[in-house]
Each structure stands twice: as structure tokens, then as C-alpha cells.
Amino acid sequence: MAGSIDTIRSLILEGAPGEELAACELPESVRAAFVRREDQEMFDGIAFEEKDPRKSLHVDEVPLPPLGPNECRVAVMASAINFNTVWTSIFEPVSTFAFLERFGREGELSARHNLDHHIVGSDAAGVVLDTGPGVTRWKPGDRVTVHCNYVDMEGHEGHDDSMLDTRQRIWGFETNFGGMADIAMVKANQLMPKPRHLTWEEAACLGLVSSTSYRMLVSRNGAGMKQGDVVLIWGATGGLGGFACQYVLNGGGIPIGVVSSQDKVDLLHEIGVEHVIDRKAEGYRFWNDDGQDMREFRRFGKKIRDLVGEDPDIVFEHPGRQTFGASVFVVKKGGLVVTCASTSGYRHEYDNRYLWMNLKRIIGSHFANYKEAWEANRLAYLGRIHPILSKTYELPDAGEAAYQVHHNLHKGKLGILCMAPEEGLGVEDDELRARHIDEIELFKRFSD
Numbered sequence: 001m002a003g004s005i006d007t008i009r010s011l012i013l014e015g016a017p018g019e020e021l022a023a024c025e026l027p028e029s030v031r032a033a034f035v036r037r038e039d040q041e042m043f044d045g046i047a048f049e050e051k052d053p054r055k056s057l058h059v060d061e062v063p064l065p066p067l068g069p070n071e072c073r074v075a076v077m078a079s080a081i082n083f084n085t086v087w088t089s090i091f092e093p094v095s096t097f098a099f100l101e102r103f104g105r106e107g108e109l110s111a112r113h114n115l116d117h118h119i120v121g122s123d124a125a126g127v128v129l130d131t132g133p134g135v136t137r138w139k140p141g142d143r144v145t146v147h148c149n150y151v152d153m154e155g156h157e158g159h160d161d162s163m164l165d166t167r168q169r170i171w172g173f174e175t176n177f178g179g180m181a182d183i184a185m186v187k188a189n190q191l192m193p194k195p196r197h198l199t200w201e202e203a204a205c206l207g208l209v210s211s212t213s214y215r216m217l218v219s220r221n222g223a224g225m226k227q228g229d230v231v232l233i234w235g236a237t238g239g240l241g242g243f244a245c246q247y248v249l250n251g252g253g254i255p256i257g258v259v260s261s262q263d264k265v266d267l268l269h270e271i272g273v274e275h276v277i278d279r280k281a282e283g284y285r286f287w288n289d290d291g292q293d294m295r296e297f298r299r300f301g302k303k304i305r306d307l308v309g310e311d312p313d314i315v316f317e318h319p320g321r322q323t324f325g326a327s328v329f330v331v332k333k334g335g336l337v338v339t340c341a342s343t344s345g346y347r348h349e350y351d352n353r354y355l356w357m358n359l360k361r362i363i364g365s366h367f368a369n370y371k372e373a374w375e376a377n378r379l380a381y382l383g384r385i386h387p388i389l390s391k392t393y394e395l396p397d398a399g400e401a402a403y404q405v406h407h408n409l410h411k412g413k414l415g416i417l418c419m420a421p422e423e424g425l426g427v428e429d430d431e432l433r434a435r436h437i438d439e440i441e442l443f444k445r446f447s448d
Ligand code: NDP
Pocket: 082, 083, 084, 208, 209, 212, 234, 235, 236, 237, 238, 239, 240, 241, 258, 259, 260, 261, 264, 279, 318, 319, 322, 323, 340, 341, 342, 343, 344, 365, 366, 367, 368, 405, 408, 412
């Protein structure tokens, strides 16, 4: 059957069998959100805050990516914004075309990625349309979510932990053909079963941040949190932080959320986070003109002790330069700071005496290996971890959604509808949804 996006969409919405989708010819071009190589210097000399994703992120038709061995093309019903979409669209800290060029030099198949447009997006929920040679576990019609660990495992380095593979990449950031498109291309080993009780947009907002939080906190590769651990969570209503709160609560830990407004404080109380610090209301100034201010570190540490009576076992770090010194200072003797990012600057400073004398540790963490991503997805599949979706945009408004995240105007996650014509579709298991509807609705309060 001659295919168009409308035909494919209709078949998916009707719940047509996989054979019908498999028989449907794919269009030669698809709608996608992308940045252009020719624009990569457009923000040179402009301050970080003024670099505007709405100017650099385009939505237009681009050629359909050709399918290779062990790959699948997926009809993306919904995707989600991650901070890496912001980085790509403001060409910071480096233009992602540099990643595509390096990837392109690896061989014939990877050369397909080195184009003059970079399709962004590291999350997706959708339906498998076709599979390349060698794919045996997935077939057209399968409903899937996509995790963004893009790796062949050809080398030996990653066989214990695929994140250690020297060629590991983040799909849709360090590779092309990401999730913000009507059809995306992925490696078969990126696919996971879509939680059947969630809508497309709810399912799409889980992959990247939920898996990252899982590795940071739960996995033995991260903090290996245990019952009763006190965990300080920066940005506790943000993408990563919202899932971190859930993992800590689920695992019998004691979260302390740090946020920047009263409505975020209220929200955290509502989802069961008892101890919350409003960093704006407290007016912490960890840095002054002379460098870092230890008095402010002490004031912050005292606030934590006043709240929970002890220092944190674990600090969940990602703001970076602005907070890292304070994180190392306040974590308990023998405790650990687990970090995956540096939103406010990657040149961290901390007083090493507090680290070594107190036997503290710092762990670097990045996304999640296959097993961790699968385990995080399983918890969502079982209804034990819930999506934190505050708002959903249409694909043509991807730039606006990225702008909201860039300026910290959002809570939780922002979804992007690609092939799904409206929100609320894709639920297959009404009974499981009904069982968890209170929690799902509670987390939707992030949108209030
Ligand atoms: P969000 O923007 O959704 O949330 C981040 C939150 O951090 C904000 O909402 C804000 O909360 C808080 N924050 C921001 N700046 C500061 C600051 N200077 N001091 C204290 N708190 C601050 O982003 P994500 O949670 O999705 O991602 C956070 C970072 O982690 C990004 O840099 C992202 O690129 C990175 N990341 C890395 C991954 C990896 O695998 N390495 C995976 C996923 C994300 P509030 O204002 O309420 O305090």
C-alpha cells in the first residue's frame, strides 16, 4: 500500500495488525524538528540566556532516514523535551554537528548521520514500522518506548556496563534521526515495551530522565541507595529531580527537595516529599565576589539538619558550578555526591579538605546502561514510577517548548506530539490505569 503519514497514523489509531503496517510503504520525507549546520555560529557572542531555541529549531520535511542492519524505524506518536535539546539548539557547549562529524568518520552506516541537518530528540513512544536485517525481537506493530543509549557493543569495554563502551552515544544528541520527528530511526536494542496504561505523551517523557535518575540513585553503578538514606535532590520538580524524588520514596529513602518557588514546595509536599527547601526564599548566595562563601554553605547545612536532624547520605547533583561546592560540603561524612551534569557551569570548585578528611566520594554518572534503562522502564510499566508531564506541545512548537526549559519556566517534563493527533491516546490497559489514576493525576499537578 502506498504510504503517507496520514495512512500510517490511521492504521495505528485503528489498531491495525502489524502486517498491515509492514505492508505500508513509508513516505520519502517526514516532518522533523532539526537544527541546521549553516546556523551553528548564529549565537556566537550572545549570552547563554539570550540564545533562543525558537530561532534555531526548525520544523520541516526532511528525507526519511534509510534503514540499516539491526535498526528499526518507529512511528513516533510523541516525544519529549530534554535539556540536551536546549544544548543542541543553542549550539552549546559545542555544536552537535561536531558529534555528527566524528560519528560519520566511523564507517559507511554512521556516515548517514553526518548531514547538514540534525534531527533532535532523545525520547520517543510509538510503533515499530519496519526492521532492518538482523532484528528478531521486534516487529512492525510493536508499541514501544525508546531509550537513548546508542551503542553497538562491538568493543569489549562496555560488556559489563554498556555506558563504558568507548563508542557509546546519546541518540538524538550525539547521533542524528532523533525522536522529534514523525518517523525516527533507532537501534533495535534501544526499544522497550511501552507501559500499556500510559498515553503516548506520558510514555514518551520517561526514557531519558527516569533512566538517568535510576542509575544515579538506585543502581550499584550510582549511589546504590538503601532504605533510610537521606537524599538531597537539587531541582526536585525538574525532569531528573521529579523522578529522583519518586525513586527515593519508592526505595524507602528520605528525600529533601530543593526548588525555587512556593508552588514547587507545595507540589513536593503533595507527592509525599516532606522536607523541602525553597532556595530562592532562603536567598542562598554560595558564590560572592571573592569566590565561594563558606558561611552560606554552613547556613544551608544547618537548614538540612533542622529539617531532618542529620546530613544527607547522598546528594543528587546536576546544577554544577553554582551548587557543587555546597553539595560536597553538606553531604554526610562517608557520603556521596552523584553528578550527571553542570547546568550552571562545568568548572566546579570545592574545598577538597572536606572531601578527603570526611571520606566523601563523588561519582560521575551518565544516562543508563541497557539493563538500567530496562529496569527503570519496567517500574513505569508496573505502575510504580509515574510520568511527570506538565504540558504537551505540537511538533511545530518544539522551539517554544525548548525555550521554556532553557529558561526554567517549566515543571517536570514537556511532551511533544508527533504523529499522535491529540493528547490522551495510546492507553491499552484501562484497568491498570484505573488502579493508578490517582498517582498519575497527582503527578499531573506539575501542570497547575
Ligand atoms: P530541568 O530544567 O527539567 O530541571 C533542572 C532543575 O534544576 C531546574 O528546574 C531548577 O529547579 C534546578 N536548577 C537549575 N539551575 C540551578 C542552579 N543554578 N542552582 C540550583 N538549582 C538549579 O532539567 P533536567 O532535570 O532535565 O536536567 C538537569 C541537567 O541534567 C541538565 O543540564 C541536563 O542536560 C542534564 N542531564 C544529564 C543527563 C545525563 O545523562 N548526563 C541526563 C538528563 C539530564 P529550581 O529552580 O526549582 O531549583
